[in-house]
Amino acid sequence: MDGFTPAPSSGPPGASFGEAPLPGRAFDPGMGLAVARRTILRAEDGEDVGRVADRVAAGNLGLLGRAPTAADCAEQARLRNAIATGALITSGRHLQHGDAGQARRNMEVFTNCATAGATFTKFYLLLNGAGVGRAYDDDLCPVDWAEAPEVHLYLAPSHPDWPKDRAALHRFGVEFGLLRWGMGPEAFGAAEEADVRAFLARELVHDPARVPADAVRHRIADTREGWAKAVEILEGMAFRRERGRALLLDLSAVRPLGEPIKGMQGRPASGPLSLLRAFINLRRDVIEASRDRDPEAEAMRPWEQALRADHILSTEVQVGGARRAARMATKSWRDSGALRFVRLKAEGGLWTANHSLMVDAEFWERLGRSDEEPLTRQGRALFAAATACAYVNGEPGFINGDRLEDARTGFARQKPATAEAGSSRYRVEEGADLLAEVARRAASTHFPVTTNPCGEVVLHVTGGYCVISDFAPLLACPVPLDDLVPGAVPEEIARAWDARVEDAVRLGVRFLIRVNRMDALYGAEVARTNRIGIGPTGLHEWAWARFGLAFRDLIDEARSKPFWDALARLSAAAKEEASSYAASLGMAPPATVTTIKPAGTTSKLFGLTEGAHLPARRQYLRWVQFRGGPEGDPLIADYAARGYPTRDLETFPGVTIVGFPTLPLIQRLGIGDRLVTAPEASPEAQYHWLMLLERHWIGAERGNQVSYTLKIATDRVGLEDFRALLRDHQPHLRCCAVLPSRPDRDLGYEYLPEEEVDEARFRAIVAGIRDPGFAEAVDLARLQCEAGVCPI
Secondary structure (H helix, E strand, O other), rough: OOOOOOOOOOOOOOOOHHOOOOOOOOOOOOHHHHHHHOOOOOOOHHHOHHHHHHHHHHHHHHOOOOOHHHHHHHHHHHHHHHHEEEEEEEEEHHHHHOOOHHOEEEHHHHHOOEEEOOOOHHHHHHHHEEEEEEEHEOOOOEEEHHOOEEEEEEEOOOOOOOOHHHHHHHHHHHOOOOOOOOOHHHHHHHHHHHHHHHHHHOOOOOOOHHHOOOEEEOOOOHHHEEEEEEEEHHHHHHHHHOOOEEEEEEEOOOOOOOEHHHOOOOOOOOOHHHHHHHHHHHHHHHHHHOOOOOOOOOOHHHHHHHHHHHHHHHHOOOOOOOOOOOOEEEEEEEOHHHHHHHHHHOOOOOOOOOEEEEOOOOHHHHOOOOOOOOHHHHHHHHHHHHHHHHHOOOOOEEEEHHHHHHHHHHHHHHHHOOOOOOOOOOOOOOOOHHHHHHHHHHOOOOOOOOEOOOOOOOEEEEEEEEEEEEEEEHHHHHOOOOHHOOOOOOHHHHHHHHHHHHHHHHHHHHHHHHOOOOEOOOOOHHHHHHEEEEEEOOHHHHHHHHHOOOOOHOOOOOOOHHHHHHHHHHHHHHHHHHHHHHOOOOOOOOOOOOOOOOOOOHHHOOOOOOOOOOOOOEEEEEEEEEEEEOOOHHHHHHHOOOOEEEOOOOOOOOOOEEEEEOOOHHOOOOOOOHHOOOHHOOEEEEEEEEHHHHHHHOOOOOOOEOEEEEEEEEOOOOOOHHHHHHHHHHOOOOEEEEEOOOOOOOOOOOOOEEEOOOOHHHHHHHOOOOOOOOOOOOOHHHHHOOOOOOOO
């Protein structure tokens, strides 16, 4: 590819990391360690990154399912060292869950990206923590939820979460939005109590014996699979148009609020009220709303029913704060409901998904026409409406569906006509005929593939996964970074550094292919595609430290040729390793190999810029959400006692944010006034950067996409200029999210994940942080000079 044909590797790669255990890299002080403690470290084991690497490598090699050979043992040791040094960061899911028991778990826990063709499969994948995309095209949504059965809900009065007293009734009223916003127990009077009791009487079954004798009765198991099975039964009955029947769902077996979830490092369960609320909202806002619309209004069509059902269930997945429920919602620009889709997000309420239009070359070409053909008029109307909305909130975006790898090559059309789904952990039964119908329709749909929520992976619309990983070329440096002069790395060190980076890539590819051997709901699709995605993070730090190149140098392709040549060589090596290693295991060659994911969590562990993104700010507070209140995260009190800024949010009751003063690592590498932050880079420069990444890293074949959010300063770019930028640049990329941006002070939000602060305030915050023995303490000198230079 691109002129590079690396020699096939012989035996396991990674020799440059050695097999004797290397010391684990320290997490970035402050933010890095806070993220590690919150997401990957097992507190009961007193872990550091070295011990994380031990268990993750052992779990991954165990997926071979054989007695380890000498080569396996060597690879495990090398893989461990690559992870421990930060050169291969894998992804947060592997760092969190990977251990010797991995082979006994389901693949869904380890997949970052997924798609679903039905509501119940989407719910199951979200419960497992995957980000899930779904195509809401007219022809891919065969379920009319108006034809669902009558849903009856039951929770035994003996359940600990049943509201037995006034305090519990108040909590129930708060959970279900029955009380005025912010009403505390002291204001909970007799009238409010009567309203809550009336709601209970109306919405819940109090005597299951009174439900029709021929009702389908289902007791929901207290597992991810149990929750998803209940939705599968309901959705399957709706697909078969069993409107005249009754379905009784019994939630009594669901564990109470606050009980630990073993598979989530003991995080507290959300209890049955969350699931109960989901079914009540499904019944009211989807099933009944689809039946009882105003005769003068347009009926809610199946694609919108599916979109709303998925939103309702996704909302409840997030209740405990332990799962993310990230979603992508896409719709073909050719659909009759496309304009409605564009406006739905702007109308508010559907906040759990990123919305994007699936477009193609014909869409962009029709924007320049003057004819009045129906598709031309629709394209113009959609572009005008979508950009008007996107100029305000960034959505919907545009995904060039015809440029996505599987559509471009025709690989997606090789999907079997029937959808095989089911694993040893989850057997699809009531929904099997629904999935088969979606697969039948997908065979002739215009866009057979869509993307995951962040857009970095291409997946079939009927359902699929991708396991993804980061490698951090900066952290593969074999000597301390403060021993180097950026751009003047001695040749011997440069060769060793480059060898380590390639070893990290090859080890990462093999790591991901082994994950595809796990038991999975979409096992047939995994076997067909063997899809993986590996990509760099911390690109700007590597470009500066290894090549002496800053952002403005990188977009001058001639000046930065050594950087782009190196990236292309790594891309070729990744694809060669993927094919040869898959063949050695008797697996299909991976349909895709390269990607660049957002890397938001993993990059923070070591202070790197995230994926392909420029640094957002020069110095800032990174606000992290924690569950607050009496049952909240005890880390909040620890951080507050040490002087970190904390604040309870009013917009999101029960959420407390902690601010971590953050100085990007690239600042600490001495880049000085050559640093370019995202707000300082022109949109045209960033589009060019993405095109270069697609050419040299994603490559001409077997590549996914680059996940990138390009911010447009609306105080400097008007709506018509915004539209012109999109028309000029968006057609030439696979996808790119474009987000309107204004200075923090002008946004009016209660909080932003990253809040820029001036240098004086930053110094004051850092000076106020105390360290009574905690390892993640920060001080200004350390933030400035950790790498041996002090740029501020």
